[in-house]
Amino acid sequence: MNRRKWWDSLHSAHPTDNFMNFSSQDNTNESGEDNLAAGIAYDQLLRCVHCGLCTSSCPTYLETGDENNGPRGRIQLIRLVADGRTDLTDRMRHHLELCLDCRACETACPSGVQYGRLIEPFRQAIEAKDTRLEKRWDIFRRGILLNLFPYADRLRYVLRPMRMLQRLGIVSAIERLGLLKLLPGRLGRLAQMLPSPTRPGPRLPKFLPAVGRKRARVAFFVGCVADAMFRPVHWATVRVLQQNGCDVFVPRGQGCCGAIHLHNGDPLGARRLADANLVAFELDRYDAILVNHGGCGAMLKEYGHHWHDGLQPHRARFADKVKDVHEFLDNLGVVPFSGRIEVSATYHDSCHLTHAQRVASAPRRLLAKIPGLDLRELPEAGICCGAGGTYNLTEPEMSDQLSRRKLDNILSTGAQVVLTANAGCLLQIQREVRQAGLGLQVMHPMELMDLSYRGEKLELKAGSEKGKMKMNVS
Numbered sequence: 001m002n003r004r005k006w007w008d009s010l011h012s013a014h015p016t017d018n019f020m021n022f023s024s025q026d027n028t029n030e031s032g033e034d035n036l037a038a039g040i041a042y043d044q045l046l047r048c049v050h051c052g053l054c055t056s057s058c059p060t061y062l063e064t065g066d067e068n069n070g071p072r073g074r075i076q077l078i079r080l081v082a083d084g085r086t087d088l089t090d091r092m093r094h095h096l097e098l099c100l101d102c103r104a105c106e107t108a109c110p111s112g113v114q115y116g117r118l119i120e121p122f123r124q125a126i127e128a129k130d131t132r133l134e135k136r137w138d139i140f141r142r143g144i145l146l147n148l149f150p151y152a153d154r155l156r157y158v159l160r161p162m163r164m165l166q167r168l169g170i171v172s173a174i175e176r177l178g179l180l181k182l183l184p185g186r187l188g189r190l191a192q193m194l195p196s197p198t199r200p201g202p203r204l205p206k207f208l209p210a211v212g213r214k215r216a217r218v219a220f221f222v223g224c225v226a227d228a229m230f231r232p233v234h235w236a237t238v239r240v241l242q243q244n245g246c247d248v249f250v251p252r253g254q255g256c257c258g259a260i261h262l263h264n265g266d267p268l269g270a271r272r273l274a275d276a277n278l279v280a281f282e283l284d285r286y287d288a289i290l291v292n293h294g295g296c297g298a299m300l301k302e303y304g305h306h307w308h309d310g311l312q313p314h315r316a317r318f319a320d321k322v323k324d325v326h327e328f329l330d331n332l333g334v335v336p337f338s339g340r341i342e343v344s345a346t347y348h349d350s351c352h353l354t355h356a357q358r359v360a361s362a363p364r365r366l367l368a369k370i371p372g373l374d375l376r377e378l379p380e381a382g383i384c385c386g387a388g389g390t391y392n393l394t395e396p397e398m399s400d401q402l403s404r405r406k407l408d409n410i411l412s413t414g415a416q417v418v419l420t421a422n423a424g425c426l427l428q429i430q431r432e433v434r435q436a437g438l439g440l441q442v443m444h445p446m447e448l449m450d451l452s453y454r455g456e457k458l459e460l461k462a463g464s465e466k467g468k469m470k471m472n473v474s
């Protein structure tokens, strides 16, 4: 039976019309489907003992000092609605929308509250029940967020003329003159986020053989924005895997992980994308499905509990196979790096890698093995840079505050290179660095590891005179 037929047979055996109905063991709120909190894991509300130990790890609390903009306050707001003690007011809604869903509070919480299982379904319900005209007819959300970003080919096509203008230096001239800010609202923000032009390189082939002794057989997840904007990172990653004895398969038919849809009020669209990935990856053929961007990895690892229909066991099996590439290589035992990389670097934790996936020490352990690399610990490394998926488009003020805070912390290390393993963080920090005219290099850790294996030197950028002063470089 081919993959599509196999999948269709599962669908007919398990109708998928009961989306978001948690099973009784999830102990969800019993107050009815009309309650915005009907889909949350109610037991997580009960776990919170209001100790407040999470507040100092919350970026929006740190910036505003307002309890309602911290995890404990937000949990309390959700509980008030869940228990039917109040309807959701605009003010409450604002406090919840300001949350980055970075999940730093989960890492900090000694009671093990899984905050993501509260805020995510609650916000999905808010979105789904939002009947305001401006929401229904939000062309940016429908046209760009839901129908452009998650499709790498469409995004590449749209980016092509922009890349041409970038190569001709027209975009940087427009940026220098501040004209990008004249573009309306989120479109202007989006234009400022575009990465510097690099040659994307060809599409990854279906198979890349291991170099030397074969140690593993892995499938590689390419995603959407990551493939359209950071394909060189994908090439660097698969080369590192090959050097580590991995046969790398890149299954066709895979696509976006579904996170953009899930976090922008279209959980059914997210499920459709997730199920396409389930069809594309033949689980029994691989030791692991590897991901190199934190946001995609977190979403794939949670396929088992976003939807609760008859296909849930298949999604859970898929999720069990997913590994972040640093986590995987750290467990496998990395083949010694060859070339020296004589630069100073600092590592920023992507929220969805460190807090949602709890992968924090593996990237640092790998990087520490690169000969010559001076790895400096970043103050507040686990505090969000303000990217937060599409948060930088929807909450621009808070996003800017956080990215400036991040840049100040980066500059305090004196490092020449910033490393981070997530497309959103790369875009956000690159933009901040570009706007400040700094010569800081913003890279994915796999790119540095690849350079070392290939014995190549890292070309450092020169910043503007203003940027050099900020970095104390003569």
Ligand code: SF4
Binding pocket: 047, 048, 049, 050, 051, 052, 053, 054, 055, 071, 072, 075, 105, 108, 109, 110, 111, 112, 113
């Ligand atoms: S979420 Fe955890 S750390 Fe935060 S107040 Fe509740 S129990 Fe305390």
Ligand code: SF4
Binding pocket: 057, 058, 059, 060, 061, 069, 070, 071, 074, 098, 099, 100, 101, 102, 103, 104, 105, 106, 115
């Ligand atoms: S997810 Fe992040 S922004 Fe939201 S409450 Fe938790 S720590 Fe704060």
